[in-house]
Amino acid sequence: MRRFERYVALGDSTAEGLDDPDGRGGYRGWANRLAERIAREQGGLLYANLAVRGRTTREVLDEQLDGALAMRPDLAAVVSGTNDILRPHFDAEGVARDIEKMQRALIKAGATVVSFTLPDLTPVMPLARPLRGRILRFARALVEASARTGAFVVDFAAHPVASDPRLWSEDRLHANSLGHERIADALAHALSLPGTGPEWAMALPQRLPRGLPRALAAELLWGRRYLLPWLWRHARGRSSGDGCSPKQPRLEPVTF
Numbered sequence: 001m002r003r004f005e006r007y008v009a010l011g012d013s014t015a016e017g018l019d020d021p022d023g024r025g026g027y028r029g030w031a032n033r034l035a036e037r038i039a040r041e042q043g044g045l046l047y048a049n050l051a052v053r054g055r056t057t058r059e060v061l062d063e064q065l066d067g068a069l070a071m072r073p074d075l076a077a078v079v080s081g082t083n084d085i086l087r088p089h090f091d092a093e094g095v096a097r098d099i100e101k102m103q104r105a106l107i108k109a110g111a112t113v114v115s116f117t118l119p120d121l122t123p124v125m126p127l128a129r130p131l132r133g134r135i136l137r138f139a140r141a142l143v144e145a146s147a148r149t150g151a152f153v154v155d156f157a158a159h160p161v162a163s164d165p166r167l168w169s170e171d172r173l174h175a176n177s178l179g180h181e182r183i184a185d186a187l188a189h190a191l192s193l194p195g196t197g198p199e200w201a202m203a204l205p206q207r208l209p210r211g212l213p214r215a216l217a218a219e220l221l222w223g224r225r226y227l228l229p230w231l232w233r234h235a236r237g238r239s240s241g242d243g244c245s246p247k248q249p250r251l252e253p254v255t256f
Helices: 029-042 057-070 092-108 126-149 177-190 212-235
Strands: 006-011 046-049 075-079 112-116 152-154 248-253
Touching: 006 029, 006 057, 029 046, 029 075, 029 177, 057 092, 075 092, 092 112, 092 126, 112 126, 112 177, 126 152, 152 177
Parallel strands: 006 046, 006 075, 075 112, 112 152
Antiparallel strands: 046 248
16 A cells, blocks of 8 residues: 555535534544545544635635645545536536646646546436536546546446435535445545455445325425525525635644
8 A cells, every 4th residue: 555644635515524524513524534544544644625615616726726735745635516517607628627737736746636526416306407417527527537637536427326315415415424434435445545345336225215295395395495595595696615714724643
């Protein structure tokens, strides 16, 4: 196993760790889980997380890349795209190019870089069916960009388990704790960490389908709790990340 000394995560709310509570009022998330795994394996690791919820990929590039490079990471995770896909106008290839720029800069500076695609959200959020084409175009563009840069990419769009609603939180935009655990396992496997394998991609046990009345009730509840507030916030030009700062802006020793 290659030893990593300095690990930095860049991105949006997915990289920040929503919705994987850490028990202390914050969020743990796949980036922390991966850091903890590496630190246990090799006896220590310095880790920073520059992710901020609500950020588009261009904002991640403009606001986080220089800070990440200044830390001289030998491992970096670059994950964003959800907020771009939700915008009225979306350029899959343009977003992938911005991620490619970040990957190239970090790799040129000596870092191993990992990224991942978004899965089809239709099974999680039926109203997201019109976004399916955007998600798949972005996945193809990101896989191609990562092949050009040499970054490791986990293509969750190609794995049905990533679309299992049981891996997603109530808001249907963020993974839950089990989902973040699976993401961390997938990235650890991509990095060939000791003790890792393809088990992360295994399907969850089959479950009985919900009846139509329960399914409709769940959709109405989700719409009232999450969709309408999101629409209202964006109609006013607001973002969930307004006033937010990076989760962990400095390299610090991983504790677990």
